[in-house]
Each structure stands twice: as C-alpha cells, then as structure tokens.
Amino acid sequence: MPFKRFVEIGRVALVNYGEDYGKLVVIVDVIDQNRALVDAPDMVRSQMNFKRLQLTDIKIDIKRVPKKKTLIAAMEAADVKNKWENSSWGRKLIVQKRRASLNDFDRFKLMLAKIKKAGVVRQELAKLKKETTA
C-alpha cells in the first residue's frame, strides 16, 4: 500500500503524548531522522519526536520555518480548524471529549434518551415485521 500522509513542511499533525496532548500542530521543519520542529498558533515553537505525532490528511502551504504571523495566516487560508472539525477523526475526538465531560444528570438523561430511541426503533421494526408476515 502506498503511503498517503507524508512528513513535510506544512503537514498538520496531532500530538498524542506529552504536555501538548490533543493539540493540532504544524510541522515547520525537520531537524533530523527522529525530530521535527513544530508550531501552533497557541504554543511556542518547539521540537518534537515523530513518535509523539500522528499525521493528519491536512496540509498547509508554508515555507520552511515561517514567522508566527505567516503561520497563522496560512492556517486561516487553508481553514485547518473547520476541515479538522468536519473530518471523521476530528468529529470522533469531539464526541469523546463531550462524553467524558458529562455530568451525572447528563448521563441519566442520555440513558433515558437511549431507551426512548430504542423503543421507537423497536416499534417500527415490529410494524415492518407484521407487514412482511401479513
């Protein structure tokens, strides 16, 4: 299978280990075989091992090590935030976060809603079954 996501300047990656866990960062330079220089609008530009990064599909158009302003402008132009939040990976993360932050009352309301939905589905199923057997 050919690789589709490459480490390149402008590749957006997700940090999956360490202090910046869960952040979207842009690879702005490659230091050596194992490390990249990485930058995001809300963090100080720093080096990170590739093992801490998960590459995403999103790529932006920047030159090697851009200034913070240029980086932010490029991210706006490529609309990274919206692309991420609409991608299936990004949506899954959002749902996970929401589920983790549920209150005890929220979990109760969720349970009631699930039971209600299952009841409605079962009714429809029973109707359909009757139609096919009839």
Place this chain on the structure above:
Amino acid sequence: MAPKRRTSRVTRNPELIRGVRKHSRSQMYHKRGLWAIKAKNGGKFPHHEKKAAVAEAVAEKVSKFYPADDVKKPLSNNRKHKPTKLRASITPGTVLIILTGRFKGKRVVFLKQLSSGLLLVTGPFKINGVPIRRVNQAYVIATSTKVDISEVNADKFDDKYFAKQVEKKKKKGESEFFEAEKEDKSSLPVEKKDDQKAVDAALVKAIEGVPDLKVYLGARFSLKSGMKPHELVF
C-alpha cells in the same frame, strides 16, 4: 528675650552598630507617643474606661476531708471543635449521592450543614423515600447538579432535633412480663411528618420545574460496566 536653655538631647534610638539602631519601627512609634496624638483620638488623649470594681468572690470553706493519696487532676483541655470543613462542591441545593447505609445510591438534595458538621439532607420523601436526615460528608459524592432551594426554610432543624427520644423505663411485674413483650412500635410523631411535608412542598415544586429531575432523583446511582469512577465527572 532670654535664650532658650536647651537640655542636651539624648537620642531616643541610639545606633548600636553602623546601620543597626536599638529600637524597631513599632517600638519607636510607642516611644514617640504617636499613638496618643489628640487629633487622632477626637480631641483628647486616649484612655481606658474605668473598670467597675469586681466584687470579691466569697471564699469557699475548705472541707476537713481530703484523700490520703494525692489525686491527680486531669490536664485541662479547652479545645472547641469546629464543624467539618464543607467541600467547595457542596452548596445548598446540591444533589448528593449517598454511598453507605440503607439509602446507598440514592440521589438526595442538600439543605444545610449542621453545627456538628453533618449535612442536613432530604429526599424529598415523596420522590425517593429519604426523609429529612443527617449524613456525613465523607460518605457522599457531590454532583454538579443544583436545585433551587430559596423557597425552603430549614432553620428549625439542628442536631437536637435528631436526638433519640428517651422513654421512661417502666418496672415490669411478673404478670405483665408476657404482655410487655408486644410493645407497640413507636411511630413517627405527627410534627416530624408535618416538618417533612413543609420542607418538601417548596422543594418538589422547584424540582418539577426541571425536566427529568424528578425521575433522576427517584433513581438510584450504580456503577455500570465500563464506568471508571476516577474518570467520571460528577
């Protein structure tokens, strides 16, 4: 005019060593008498009110009897306990989950903290069968759900309200022995039932205003498969 005779002034605050004077800032404040300035004290010098002479207590007559050996006096202990510090997450109207006792798992409304440190809590009784009760803060999970408790008056409840009723012991005669076996169970006095109703009336109205809250309070909490308590947000 005759020249003023100046007495050679000794400094109030001599230097002990270079950079170090004898008296501190607050000591100098007192030495200079800045505390007694008339302008500060409303035009006159500050003074203590004259204390009324305390009447001497009548000396107790020492009894002729004293024990043969020296009796040790226990050390005096004047410590007064403060009520347990209330967790910041517990405020009046918070829904709590009781963890122990016969009401374990019940979700209950917090009213106030009593002077003993225990929490005053009610079901409400109509919703989940928990009466007005005291509960220890340590055996409770505080959720972040709050109920509007402004209409509820919990002032009449304190620790004395919950003290056990002491019944006078009746001397049993031989003949009454078998009859006395069937003592009637003490049922709750009517006042306590009325107190419960009074507190719950306002509370239930506030609860019914929030959708699903009544069902929520009626259900018990339990850990299901996959729930990790250290990761749950309450």
